[in-house]
Amino acid sequence: MTKFLASFALSITLACAFITTSIVHASPVDTYEFRDEVTKIRFNDLTKELRCPKCQNQNLADSNSPIAADLRREVYDLLEQGKADSEIVNFMVARYGDFVLYRPRVNSLTYILWFGPALLLLIGVIVVVMIIRKKPQATVEKTLSTEQQSQLDNILKDK
Structure with missing residues (x-):
């Protein structure tokens, strides 16, 4: 009987733990009805292109934050x-700034973002080329004295 009560208590505890954790991880799912398939595709593309202002590294489609849900509803x-x-993109940018775009527009504020990596790569290539093409330090030419030259000639003749 004791074993039965122990296993029953354990199963109740596990069931409660499972229910509690599944409730904590549950998230609301947006359900929208679209006029046609093209509008649904546009909605999905837009929500994947726009960044959640709160989450920073998630798009609107993947974020569960309340502001992301509001923005999905606004896009809809x-x-x-x-x-x-x-x-729609212009509306979101006007409201939240360029931050909501995963691919920010090219303007004076984003030049470094767009052209910085290419500039760093170019500087790296120039440095590598300069190192490769760098000539060795000027070497002092050593000339043989007449005595050394005659000794060299004798050695070469002997062989």
Whole structure:
């Protein structure tokens, strides 16, 4: 009987732990009804292109934060209003700045972001070329004296 009660208590404990952890990890799922398949694809593309302002390294589609859910709903509403993708992106940038774009636009604030790696690569290539092409230090020419030259000639003749 004791074994039965111990196993029953253990199974109750495990069941409670499972229920508790599954509730903690549950996240809401957005369900939207689209007019057509093209709008659904546009929605998915936009939510994958726009970054969550709170999460920083997640796009709107992957984030579970409340602001991401609000922005997904905003994207859906704008699509339902017939807005173009560029209009929706411009709206989000006007509201949250260039940070919401995974691929920021090229402007004076993002030049270093876009061209910095290429510039560093170019500098690296120039440094490597300069090291390779660098001539050895000027060597002092050593000339043989007439006595040394005659000794060398004798050695070469003997062989």
